[in-house]
Amino acid sequence: MILAITSLGKEPSSLQLSGNPSDFVEFADSGISTPIRLNLDVTPLSGDSHLVQGRAVGALAAECGRCVEPITLPFSVHFNLLLDRQDPVGVEWVDDDHQGVEDYQAHLGPDVTEIPLQSIIAEQLVLNYNLHPLPDLDAAGRCVQCGRTPIAVAEPKKKDEGVDPRWAKLEGLKGSSGLEGSKE
Numbered sequence: 001m002i003l004a005i006t007s008l009g010k011e012p013s014s015l016q017l018s019g020n021p022s023d024f025v026e027f028a029d030s031g032i033s034t035p036i037r038l039n040l041d042v043t044p045l046s047g048d049s050h051l052v053q054g055r056a057v058g059a060l061a062a063e064c065g066r067c068v069e070p071i072t073l074p075f076s077v078h079f080n081l082l083l084d085r086q087d088p089v090g091v092e093w094v095d096d097d098h099q100g101v102e103d104y105q106a107h108l109g110p111d112v113t114e115i116p117l118q119s120i121i122a123e124q125l126v127l128n129y130n131l132h133p134l135p136d137l138d139a140a141g142r143c144v145q146c147g148r149t150p151i152a153v154a155e156p157k158k159k160d161e162g163v164d165p166r167w168a169k170l171e172g173l174k175g176s177s178g179l180e181g182s183k184e
Contacts, residue, residue: 001017001018001019001024001036001038001116001117001118001121002017002114002115002116002117003015003017003040003052003114003115003116003117004113004114005108005112005113005114005115006113007042008042008044008050008052008083009042009044010044011044012041012042012043012044013041013042014039014040014041014042015039015040015042016037016038016039016040017037017038017040017117018035018036018037018038019035019036019038019118020035020036021033021034021035021036021058024118026118026119026121026122027118027121027122029122030060030121030122030125030126031060031061031062031125031129031131032058032059032060032061032075032125033058033059033060033061033072034058034059034072035058036056036057036058036121037056037057037058038054038055038056038117038121039054039055039056040052040053040054041053041054045084047084047085048084048085049082049083049084049085050082050083050084051080051081051082051083052080052081052082052083053078053079053080053081054078054079054080054081054117054120054121055076055077055078056075056076056077056079056121056124057074057075057076058074058075059072059073059074059075060072060073060074060075060125060129060131061131062129062130062131062132062133063131063132064132064133064143065130065132065133065134066134066137066143067143067148069148071133073129073133075125075128075129077102077121077124077125077128078102078124079102079103079104079120079121079124080100080102080103080104081103081104081105081106081115081117081120082103082104082105082106083105083106083108083115084106084107084108085107085108085109085110086107086108086109087109087110088109089109089110089111089112090109090111090112091106091107091108091109091112091115092106092107092109093105093106094106094107101127102124104120
């Protein structure tokens with residue numbers, strides 16, 4: 001999902017982008033299973049800066065942590081991207097300790113014509129969604145996510161009292177070697 005710098009303009013605007021998870025390795029690795037819709041609100045700021053507020057929606061292929069069954073989770077992630085121009089070429093991503101986890105800053109050189117957004121969306125998915133959720137059980141003991149009754153986990157067997165038969169021969173050797181009275 002690419003944001004073309006030429007689409008930013010001098011007036012506030014809204015942009016809609018879409019993409020398939022198979023087109024971007026970041027989306028496939030994040031568990032996205034359906035096409036993504038991305039809505040961008042672009043606000044020009046002073047100079048040649050822009051604030052891009054994005055909202056991506058789609059669905060994730062996940063696994064129920066209780067039932068270990070595949071499930072589909074809808075997702076919606078938000079992010080803010082502050083873009084401004086710089087003299088050096090390339091894109092410089094700014095890591096500011098005072099910004100939130102959904103906030104990003106980039107300085108764009110004169111050679112930059114587009115900004116890839118798939119890494120931002122994938123990062124927000126990893127930060128905000130669990131691909132192995134552990135849903136609650138309803139009053140009837142069924143999983144609220146898939147409706148199945150979880151498989152009962154067997155109680156561990158209590159250890160039988162007495163000597164394990166695999167050690168019985170050792171007990172016999174101990175008695176025949178005269179070591180009963182010796183202390184270690």
